[in-house]
Amino acid sequence: MNTARRWLLLLLCCCVPLLASADTQQTTDQQARDRIIAWAQQFWQSLQRKSGVQTLPTAHAELTIPSGFYFLDAHDSERVLTEVWGNPARSGALGMLFPSDASPFDADAWAVVLHYEAGYAINPRIAAQLDYQALLSQMQSELKADPSDTEGPQLTGWAVPPHFDAERNILYWAKELAFPGKATHTLNYNIRLQHQDGVLVMNIVAPVTELAAISQQLPPLLDMVHFLPDSSTADTLPPTAKVASLPADLPLQPAPRTAAENTALLSEMPDSVAMVISLLRQFWYLSVPAALYLLFRLFRGRERRIFY
Structure with a gap:
């Protein structure tokens, strides 16, 4: 038996049992997909999607949910962030808003994640004088501080340069993040609204391709916030207070790769x-x-x- 015939025999011996098990593997894959779909449908049905006026006691604020959005409370937001989007537990989110035609499982979905940072103030003078390019470099260095973290994001730059609205006392910036295994970069659009004893943070998490659509929705999202009177603080924080935790701002994890993205990879x-x-x-x-x-x-x- 010559060498070519021996290699042919080896290939046949290897492939025959594999091909014989192809139907079994396809059945197993289909069952796994069915289980994932069933779990996602059950999860979606369990979410309490709210509208109207919603109160955030921690932030001393009321939200009048705009038309075209639904609101998830702190409990459901934690479930979405941890179970669907893969964030660490105890995120501290007060709630989330999604466009009415989107779900947390959509590959192009975007959401507004609400947090409150007590004890901080936005100092207009400091905000106007900050070197935001130096701040960007600092944030990039913090993300690279642990060389062993190969799964973490890379901060590629500002998607929207930081700017401060002195009339409304609102600070804006948007970071563009690259995550391993994600073809599309992630947008963290950070909006900070000053209150008497802290800052309400609206962090919009989305694919960076949704930036134009998000920009159009900013006015109703900002107008929905109404701060309540707080008897515990008669005045705003002093003018020497620092800009609200600028270097400490950490990005959220993106949604995990969807079934559609997996299918696209296999189809290549x-x-x-x-x-x-x-x-x-x-x-x-x-x-x-x-x-x-x-x-x-x-x-x-x-x-x-x-x-x-």
Whole structure:
């Protein structure tokens, strides 16, 4: 038996058990997809999507939810951020807003995540004089501080340069983040509204491709906030107070890769190649007996040529 025939025998021995198990693997994959879809549908139905006026006691504020949006309270927001988007637990979010036609599972979905930072104030003078390019470099250095963190994001730059609205006492900036394995960069659009004893933070998390649509929705999102009188603080914080925790602002994790993104990745390679790769990963051990047998035949044939 010549070398070419031996290699052909090896390929046949390896592929036959793999091809025989293709139907089983496809059935298993379909069952896994069905379980994920069922879980997502159950999760979606369990969310209490609210409208109208919603109170945020921690932030001393009321929100009049704009038309075209729904609101999730702190409990449901925590579930979305941790179970669907993969953030660490105890995010401290007071709530989230989504466009009415979007769900947390959509690849192009965007949301407004609400936090409150007590004890901070936006100093107009400091905000106007800050070196935002230096601040960007500082944030980039903080993200690179742990070389072992290969799953973390890279801050590529400002998607919207920081600017301060002195009339309304609102600070804006938008960061563009690149996450490993994500083809589209992530947008963290940060809006900080000053109150008597702290800052209400509206962090808009989205694919960076949604920036134009988000910019159009900013006016109704800002107009929805109404701060309530707070008897515990008669005056605003002193003018020497620092700008609200600028270097400490941390980005949220993006939504995990969706089924559509996974399908797109698989569609980039031929179906036959993708199937063989998948089967080899799942059933590599079935090819061991065939490989051992072929090695035995190869060495046996070599011995015959030498001694006979």
